[in-house]
Amino acid sequence: MGDQQLTEALKGEPANSIITSTIEKGSTVLVTGANGFIASHVVNQLLLAGYAVRGTVRSPARAQWMHDLFDPQYGADRFETVVVPDMVADGAFDAAVKGVSGIVHLASVLTFSNEYEAVVPPTVKGALNVLMSASKEAGVRSIVYTSSSTAALLPQPDKEIVVTTETWNDAAVHAARHEANPDAFTVYAASKTEAERAVWRAVAETRPPFQVCAVLPNANFGRILQPGGEKGASTGSWVVSLFTGEVQGVDPVEIPPQYFVNVADDARLHVAALIDPACNGKRIFAFAQPFNWNDILAILRKLRPDKEFREDVDCGRDLSEVPNQEAEELLRKHYGHGWTSLEESIRENVATLA
Template sequence: MKKLVLVTGGSGFIASHIILQLLQQGYAVRATVRSMAKADYIKEIMLSSGIQNNQDLSFIETNLTSEKNWPAAMEGVSYVMHVASPTPKLNFKHEEEMINPAVNGVLMILRAAQNANVKRVVLTSAYGAVFAGHHNRQMPYTEKDWSNLQDTHIHPYQKSKTLSEKAAWDFIQNEGHNLELSVVNPVAVMGPGLGSVYSHSNIQIQQMMDGDIRAVPNVNSGYVDVRDVASLHILAMTSEKANGERFLATTGETLSMLDLAHILRDAFPSYANKLPKKTIPNGVVKFAAIFRPNLRMVASLVGKYADTSNAKSIDLLGWHPRSAKESVITTAQSMIDLGILKK
């Protein structure tokens, strides 16, 4: 009998790569989808990615806002990859609109996994639970760092990621019994799409290549390939050393948005005239965000220190990610190949 892994949010960018690698490594996978209409899409991208048949792939319709079907989803499952997450809202009235679904969804999954005697849950958290709300930072962020919720300027998205991950660790400590937990905290995720769905982090690449952005904010970030994020999840699932640990999924490199444009210009010279060549002053971005709520997350990041360390993932799990440059180039090439970019 193959070990069965439940992957939540199965049609998502990271989740689809996790499913692919699990099937390639001989696991059976049950994917949750909000609508069974997504099942055919996932089957199709698995076949196009080299999976000869989908006999080890099954689906169940669930939603993070309802307990319906979660007991059935967990039946016979050895491991849970909890990748599903509420999509960040850029236009929201109250921060609870982002925070409550994230926290309640994580706790619902953990309780269902515990009731089904699942061995380990691997939670996809985020870099947003690590770096936000820190000032005058000079040392790379590590897994020991947590976002500072006392900072009144922290964006609700980062707050939701921090509070949902903290809720998960509190549950394991106080109610978890034999349930194990590992957490993966990716920085901005790049890499090839398996289909038309890709990460919201990739939108900046699409907008640059389409010529929609003539100048970029002064935002620095770590970047990591989705294929390496998937492999880190599986290492976190299988390694005994990973139990009770969180892992930053990062190459350890820091790039500005203008650096991304330079990488793309060198790799795709035919798009050179569409790519941005200058940076927007920090004050302009922050002022614009007063009137445009969809800019507030970006405004909270301008000029911020963003260096990260991947030493723990490498030393403890033997993880070796691709370079950020390779991942950025692969992202753009994938968008060209999939016909996502404007003609």
């Protein structure tokens, strides 16, 4: 399904049909890719905020730990899961959206293949499928699309870069399309860039009867909710690798320094973006502050003076200027506090490690 098909499906909506009212407490929110590191925190924050949650997973086995975690805490009737084996299939989310008031779309292609066709088109199609399914469900009032910091830029240490809400990572898209052997992270960045742009293009063309917001998170650190899930916790695994000394895939110190955000703060921003009318049409930058690996190593040494960690590395600094003030204001508005510190985030990240 392309942009034109989505436009045709929604073009009957009047231009003034955007609804910016918040969704009611107790109503159901759909969270796609619910068992992921960030998504599981989004589920938790939604449950804490008084919503029921329906999460999509690719198989029932992927969701069992979430039921074990959330059902005793919130009740078995508050969290349910549905299987969506292929988000690219036409109508993939039609059944999942039935009866929901809000949608948070976090599912994405995370194979880290460096092949453009294997990553970018499926990511775009999945995002548009969510919009298409939402257009068929009259009760949907708000959608949050989880984009990425990489939709705006890739980190470049010691280089002063000014990012605005209109900044797009065209360099990653060009490299992913035209380089003979692009870096897999660059292809991922291209997928998030193209998918978010497709979402905004579709919204502009169709003016759907629900509010839409994008959240752009940077590296997420913090508590890993899945028991024993430290090795599959996305960017949270970077800190685990530094703590244990066991490299899981890429050595984290080979990843450029960038901004971080506490994963629970990121999830809170998703909730705020979903329920706050002022977020309609916004790109919310979930960038708390810059870090480098020596910062994290210093915190680990402070937290565990009995443990030996690797030596400091030559890694530079992220000097980019980003529009993250609105995100912190949302945290203060809805939760009464600003960003969680890097030290607290690292403390939470390694809390379950011996």
